[in-house]
Amino acid sequence: MFIRTHHCNQLREEHVGQTVTLAGWVNAYRDHGAGLIFVDLRDREGLTQLVFDTEDSSQDVLDAADKIRNEDVIKATGVVRRRAGTPNPKLATGKVEVVVTTIEVLSKPDQLPFIPTDEENLPGEELRLRYRYLDLRRTKMQKIIRTRHRVTKVARDYFDAQGFTEIETPILCKSTPEGARDFVVPSRLQPGEWYALPQSPQLFKQILMVAGCEKYLQICRCFRDEDPRADRQAEFTQIDCEMSFVDRDNVMETMEGFVRTVWKAILGYEVPPVQRMTYHEAMDRYGIDRPDTRFGLEIADISDLAAKTDFGVFTDALAKRRGVVRCIRVPGGADKLTRKMTDAYGEFVKQFGAGGVPVVKYTANGFETGVARFLEPIKDELAKRLGLEPGDTVLFGADAYGTCVKAMGELRLRLGRDLKLIPEGQWNFLWVVDFPMFEYHEEDGRFYAMHHPFTAPNPDQVGAFLAAREDDRDTIESIVSAGYDMVVNGSEIGGGSIRIHRKEVQERVFTLLGISKEEAAEKFSFLLDALRFGAPPHGGIAFGLDRLVMHLCGTDNIRDVIPFPKTQTGADLMSGAPGMVSDAQMKELHVKSTWEPA
């Protein structure tokens, strides 16, 4: 027998006359004194009004009710009746109330740091995290927790129906080179050696393919010891998948089905067929590898025209390696963009390494203000190419390609926000494909894997890849991988690739990344061995569960969708983690701290 007979969302007129028992927290109380008290009782399902009055409740019960305060935990038994006063249309149970004949206070709180139901006076996030159990009592947070559950349930059901098997992989792993900074765990049994927490189960899921599992699923925690952001947490959850005997299209089709199922189940939204865009197109048009296609303001290339001017900003940029001049046309910008705003944009792009944002207005008389005089030689061509109309503003960027498109891409997003061009309630899904395999880093003069070192070249690139000389930077940078990212509204929600299943291709990648045979053998021999013993072609993807839930719940803060998140300094304000350990623990683990208080 449960303590309660009903939840607080259940009672209706049909229950009138029944004796019921409810239990929960006091959401609000209205004490009219002289024998009339209302209490809104809350449990996780909803609210029900309790009433205490002299006609129906004993003096003992009235006395107890008189002491009721917010967030008391109580159990109340009474009779359901139609409300004597006006019904409350805001409540599902608003036509009835429970006349209490027995009340038991199960728990009486001390002075609360904050009242979770008082949305008006909701405290800052610091306090919400410190007293997370109070914060989580809020209806909004309860809804997120349950939505998150539903998303994982939909995922398990969908992938189960598609023939996937959920398989666990280790949390205590081996540190591997490349990638993010590892969280590490000292080994007690093997002095001086360390485990690393998984950045993802990448190698294990590939090995499960070699093991013949064919379709793998795991909803797994991943750890990356890097600084967090609004949409990024050091500890996060992936919906991780891998499939054998598939090509890129097979994986993408299966995964599209997944997001379609989730959006339908949670929001009732039908995701249309997902468009594809190459990485290069994304960078050219949007200046970012995860374009938000909900609004225009696309970036235009005018390098050829800029070369005809004497504008130093343009010509200096064009003299750089891969120097370009790009611009964004802002329709009607003359009225919408103030001088203050465009000045701020100049400062804004500096954080992305750009020098500034030259500006010009287009009027019935041609270009005016800003850098108008420099554009004289190209004024007609430029106006024609950009399709300018009087009242437009044009913002320019000039730099090496990478810096320029990055700055323009970020500027575009800021313009979209500032000018309120981003529509609400719209879902723009997009596959970004054909990423470069490698990025060259000037600082240390070597290549890095853009995705990870197990990503296969696109099938039509394998020959060129194996044939390319290590010092042929242009050719190597031109090799395109069989990777794919799923993007929604400018946010990356998943990414994956077809993997390398041939040992000679894998070894070639390691060589290009400057990983020696010895190091590769030491770090990855288990994978390389596996690839030697009959590996099927395979590929997969990982979705960021936290981000999926963020979007589905309409929040832009990843901490909102994690029950017990950490702060920007990696602290759990509720539990106090991280904390010191005893000298005895350290000794047992063969570890000495070099840290000294300042």
Added chain:
RNA sequence: GGGGCGGUAGCUCAAUUGGUUAGAGUACCGGACUGUCGAUCCGGUGGUUGCGGGUUCGAGUCCCGUCCGCCUCGCCA
């Protein structure tokens, strides 16, 4: 590691150019009230202005340092 914003009552916030005893709402405590639903009305408790130093006749306010939180660059294969 860098840049920016913030920290005042349990909570949300205010406090003119540096100037009287740091205020309001809410919560809490006490009182009134029989149909409320953000109940209402009356009264009350409650402050190391994050912490440390400095400038000044005088600091919540200005300066330096520091801690914490948030946003962000770097970083995140």
